[in-house]
Amino acid sequence: MARTRNKSLQAKLVLLGDMGAGKTSLVLRFVKGEFSEYQESTIGAAFFTHVLSLNEATVKFDIWDTAGQERYHSLAPMYYRGAAAAIVVYDITSMDSFVRAKKWVREVQRQANSSLTMFLVANKADLEDERKVRYEEGEEYAKENGLSFLETSAKTAQNVNELFYEIAKRLVKANPSRQSGMKLHTRPGETRRGFLCCT
Amino acid sequence: MDEEYDVIVLGTGLKECILSGLLSVDGLKVLHMDRNDYYGGESTSLNLIQLWKRFRGDDKPPPHLGASRDYNIDMNPKFIMANGNLVRVLIHTDVTKYLSFKAVDGSFVFNKGKVHKVPANDMEALKSPLMGLFEKRRARKFFIYVQNYNESDPKTHEGMDLTRVTTKELIAKYGLDDNTIDFIGHALALHSDDRYLAEPALDTVKRMKLYAESLARFQGGSPYIYPLYGLGELPQAFARLSAVYGGTYMLNKPECKVEFDEEGKVVGVTSEGETAKCKKVVCDPSYLPGKVRKVGRVARAIAIMSHPIPSTDDSHSVQIILPQKQLGRKSDMYLFCCSYTHNVAPKGKFIAFVSTEAETDQPAIELKPGIDLLGPVDEIFFDIYDRYEPVNEPTLDNCFVSTSYDATTHFESTVDDVLNMYTLITGKVIDLSVDLSAASAAEE
Numbered sequence: 287m288a289r290t291r292n293k294s295l296q297a298k299l300v301l302l303g304d305m306g307a308g309k310t311s312l313v314l315r316f317v318k319g320e321f322s323e324y325q326e327s328t329i330g331a332a333f334f335t336h337v338l339s340l341n342e343a344t345v346k347f348d349i350w351d352t353a354g355q356e357r358y359h360s361l362a363p364m365y366y367r368g369a370a371a372a373i374v375v376y377d378i379t380s381m382d383s384f385v386r387a388k389k390w391v392r393e394v395q396r397q398a399n400s401s402l403t404m405f406l407v408a409n410k411a412d413l414e415d416e417r418k419v420r421y422e423e424g425e426e427y428a429k430e431n432g433l434s435f436l437e438t439s440a441k442t443a444q445n446v447n448e449l450f451y452e453i454a455k456r457l458v459k460a461n462p463s464r465q466s467g468m469k470l471h472t473r474p475g476e477t478r479r480g481f482l483c484c485t
Numbered sequence: 486m487d488e489e490y491d492v493i494v495l496g497t498g499l500k501e502c503i504l505s506g507l508l509s510v511d512g513l514k515v516l517h518m519d520r521n522d523y524y525g526g527e528s529t530s531l532n533l534i535q536l537w538k539r540f541r542g543d544d545k546p547p548p549h550l551g552a553s554r555d556y557n558i559d560m561n562p563k564f565i566m567a568n569g570n571l572v573r574v575l576i577h578t579d580v581t582k583y584l585s586f587k588a589v590d591g592s593f594v595f596n597k598g599k600v601h602k603v604p605a606n607d608m609e610a611l612k613s614p615l616m617g618l619f620e621k622r623r624a625r626k627f628f629i630y631v632q633n634y635n636e637s638d639p640k641t642h643e644g645m646d647l648t649r650v651t652t653k654e655l656i657a658k659y660g661l662d663d664n665t666i667d668f669i670g671h672a673l674a675l676h677s678d679d680r681y682l683a684e685p686a687l688d689t690v691k692r693m694k695l696y697a698e699s700l701a702r703f704q705g706g707s708p709y710i711y712p713l714y715g716l717g718e719l720p721q722a723f724a725r726l727s728a729v730y731g732g733t734y735m736l737n738k739p740e741c742k743v744e745f746d747e748e749g750k751v752v753g754v755t756s757e758g759e760t761a762k763c764k765k766v767v768c769d770p771s772y773l774p775g776k777v778r779k780v781g782r783v784a785r786a787i788a789i790m791s792h793p794i795p796s797t798d799d800s801h802s803v804q805i806i807l808p809q810k811q812l813g814r815k816s817d818m819y820l821f822c823c824s825y826t827h828n829v830a831p832k833g834k835f836i837a838f839v840s841t842e843a844e845t846d847q848p849a850i851e852l853k854p855g856i857d858l859l860g861p862v863d864e865i866f867f868d869i870y871d872r873y874e875p876v877n878e879p880t881l882d883n884c885f886v887s888t889s890y891d892a893t894t895h896f897e898s899t900v901d902d903v904l905n906m907y908t909l910i911t912g913k914v915i916d917l918s919v920d921l922s923a924a925s926a927a928e929e
Contacts, residue, residue: 332729333582353728360734362524362721364583367714397554467585467713468703470576 293343297457298368300350302390303375304383308409310351311440312375316450317349321441338454345454366397371453372404376424378437379416384424391431403456405434407449412439488761490516492910493754495741495768498526499561499720499896500887503903504767504910506578506726511911515732516761517724518754522737524724526769527890530557530717530829536787540866550789550863551831557715558787558829561890562821562838563899564589564709564804566695567702570900572710573917583722585713587827588705590800594672595807596664600796600858603672605706620665627659627669631693647687655686669693671808675894677817677842678809695897709895711802715829741772743884751883765883765910770873773886777873783892784843784869786852788862790835794822795860801826801835804894807855816842818855819894837862840892843869885910
């Protein structure tokens with residue numbers, strides 16, 4: 287019996303949400319298995335690539351973090367270009383964070399392509415004693431707006447891998463079209479050609 | 486705000502964003518502000534609503550043109566030389582990972598009332614009606630000389646010191662006729678007027694080599710590449726680089742006022758009643774009008790069309806050069822076209838631009854030779870704007886003002902200005918020579 291050919295997918299994934307909600311911590315936990323309690327805005331890294339192997343496909347994520355440009359409402363349109371998935375993050379210990387997450391959801395719906403897969407993620411689930419946003423509130427808002435919902439903790443790694451695997455599965459099912467165009471790469475071995483004449 | 490920065494950058498034009506990125510990577514604390522609520526300044530790409538607002542006031546774009554956000558209309562149309570300085574900077578900074586490009590389909594030249602493809606390979610060169618057969622042989626010898634020329638290897642100079650021999654003298658040695666000289670000077674070396682003929686030939690030879698190397702880079706139909714979603718992506722990409730290395734971004738900051746001490750040295754920038762302190766200011770001319778002088782004007786037309794430019798083999802991206810001599814003008818005129826295949830317009834739409842250094846106050850009349858080549862247009866807009874260069878002394882006031890974008894077809898002069906400014910600001914020189922030798926491209 288012939289084995290089904292493994293599909294390969296490359297997808298841009300963008301993170302959104304207030305500063306301090308834990309966007310970068312989520313990515314670092316997923317990509318590097320790290321968590322830092324006292325992490326300031328990340329310097330020098332806001333773009334990650336990571337490959338996930340599923341049974342039916344391999345998904346390579348290009349993960350974009352905001353690099354702090356959201357702080358003064360200065361995120362560029364290019365951030366949303368060609369994004370196949372978006373994660374909107376809020377902090378369960380902050381009602382303000384949840385309120386602003388709703389604004390980010392509307393911004394994504396305005397800016398990004400309509401076929402994008404969006405997750406609402408309630409982070410810092412390990413801080414149950416300081417919870418200000420009930421699970422049901424987040425879940426209900428997500429349902430009303432056609433989003434998927436998950437509570438996570440970047441600190442304890444709760445649901446972090448599950449989040450990215452779930453996104454990967456949905457993307458494989460949705461099969462988003464690839465963006466055309468070429469990338470400039472660093473690669474040796476350029477062949478040289480003559481200038482409008484034979485040599 | 487109300488903080489202290491090493492550098493405050495005003496205006497998010499491409500030059501300012503490249504500088505912001507480079508300075509942040511160097512570890513300087515950078516604050517970058519713009520009065521607009523979008524990135525790009527004079528080098529932005531506008532959506533349809535923004536375009537209408539800018540050129541038609543309160544009018545609204547007609548629905549049949551499609552969704553506003555599908556448009557990314559360049560306000561400073563140029564193409565990127567595939568082997569040029571901007572590609573080197575993109576690779577040097579690794580900003581390429583945020584961008585995707587397409588090779589530009591073709592480069593054309595207007596000659597004796599007709600549009601001709603600038604040959605991209607031997608076969609096209611043989612067939613081209615731009616030169617007769619014997620002239621092609623003479624031109625070929627000249628091209629071989631240029632190809633072999635190496636500034637640091639005297640054996641390739643054939644006894645001529647190109648820092649002293651003029652372009653006219655060099656070309657005369659190969660017996661080329663005036664029509665061929667015009668073609669070489671304007672369609673290959675991309676000079677915009679004829680002053681180069683009386684100047685040392687080295688610059689022209691270097692430009693021809695850049696053209697040839699760019700043509701070979703991606704084996705396309707032209708020496709150019711162009712970013713998906715328009716040129717406005719470039720300042721955004723470099724702004725992101727700055728942010729990644731700690732730069733702070735504030736769009737929509739009205740009236741950024743530069744403050745000076747008694748000695749005339751910059752001390753900070755005030756906006757909305759708050760002042761941020763800094764040691765240096767970098768900005769485009771509009772933020773320090775008292776420190777610049779007018780050096781020229783650019784006339785431009787922007788057209789929305791539903792077809793490619795006629796006589797360009799149905800190309801979705803082209804440049805057409807109209808040499809000054811063909812038009813009886815002092816400067817060349819340029820046509821650019823890109824389309825929905827570059828994600829700058831909805832499906833079926835093309836965006837065309839006609840640009841030149843202005844010689845009159847009437848762009849619609851002045852640009853007519855270029856507009857006539859476009860065929861039917863759905864909408865057309867006209868613009869004329871001043872170009873400025875700084876006249877201040879940065880060592881005295883610590884203000885570093887960029888020069889306005891010119892009407893040239895590419896970004897070489899843009900990057901030269903950026904690199905010079907970087908050296909003035911930091912005292913350092915960026916070495917871009919190694920990066921490109923390893924550069925290539927791959928389809929996603």
